[in-house]
Amino acid sequence: MSTNLFDLSGKVALVTGASRGIGESVAKLLATQGAHVIVSSRKAEDCDSVVKQIVADGGSAETIACNIGNMQHIEQAFSEISDRHGKLDILVNNAAANPYFGHILDTDLGAFNKTVEV
Template structure:
């Protein structure tokens, strides 16, 4: 019997949106449990900093800047990871965008396309670019970062919620079609997590109180709350889980 089901030694992980917040936590935790982590985000300096902190802690990491709205960058991210480490075992599709906050009718066509391109299409394209490697290995774990907004839309986050709902279904499609190759796909739906990305929400006293009034676990979430769940889904501890939707929201949706 395997005694350390969280051991990721020999595994290679790509984490997008990894320069801060949830993505950084995921990268740090995966590396701490033995994975070689490719830290990716838009700015090279930012991912260099995270990779260096992993190296200083005794882990292994490579920083590769990539804009997830650019198909060439996405393909290069998968290609460079394979060239560097020879395999791809774990993908954490965490990068996301939400350039609008307010009534849905105020979302412009350009903003709509940007949200869908980064929040849905990029996740598909990175997984697809990594698919030949995972098929050859007969193994892989894809972890897509959705939101509770993908289950129940929240005011001001209309099209963002649509994109996150689409990501939930995309995950299920991946699980259904790619399971025959030994590839698992699961999706995490965080609640309100205190990150820079969600700062406009948790710094708004009215919104924060709305959440707090409905939280059985009476606190806002932290990046490590999501990082730990990501570690579980990346590891053999979740070997029989695929196509599953995991909420981590302090009980908000109950």
């Protein structure tokens, strides 16, 4: 059975929250389909580990650290992407607010707003 779902050769993909979990899996999958993947999360060293795995498996990836709760970080990340690649074809908004605030019905308005803003 073929694992080539679609051809993403020449595409640039940004995956937020990609240092572990679902984001990491999505980043790796996009790379196997030919995309150049920008692995993004708050801590560059966590992203670097994922990038090394992608490259070791024959993919193309890089790290751009970004706290998506900070507009200056977002603007800087997109500026770097534009300078390096001139485009962004795929955006996977996977990052989430931390810490876990508990059951949604028990969450106070401030915590809820923080979650939605991200």
